[in-house]
Amino acid sequence: MLPFNAILTSLGNRALFGRFTTKALHSLFQQAVGGVTPAVFCVRLRSVLDVDVTEELASVALPILYLQARADNVVPRSATALIQKIRPEMRLVETDSPHCLLQVVSQDAARVIGEFVVSTTYAMVAPIREPCR
Known part of the structure; x- marks a missing residue:
């Protein structure tokens, strides 16, 4: 090396x-x-x-999940505040993990992501369902 x-x-x-x-x-x-x-x-x-994709973030028309690592030594907490300012409806879930949270708390992260997908999919599909005739 x-x-x-x-x-x-x-x-x-x-x-x-x-x-x-x-x-x-x-x-x-x-x-x-x-x-x-x-x-x-x-x-x-x-x-x-x-x-810098702050302009693009404002135009995203889909739900956003932010998995924030409490022990992140790479992404500062101010980044979360900026995202929340641009997209206040963003769902924030904190994990006791480092920056590479998917490698460290993979099962917890997968559970949270799965729950988010289910909840947002239902929320997006439910309003457009019409009763069968």
Whole structure:
């Protein structure tokens, strides 16, 4: 592994998993970034930092679920406030997890997502149902 990748793996593991890290998660993360060159990593990071889709968010006509990790070291809480300002009807569910919550609390996240899909599907379909004649 390149020295850059060792540093990236160590810092990234702390940022993404924090106190929730396990040997298995660390190993998977190491495999994922092990071959990423510094140049590619910089391009990816720059693209994340440069994106701004607040206008597009305002025009989304579907229900929004935000799974917020209480121990997120990547996305600041101010991001939640911004989304809530733009889409106040957004459903917010906090989890005791790090940024990579789908990897850490996958069963809880799947349950919440499933409940959200069911509740929003019913809410969207119910008003357009007409009685059978």
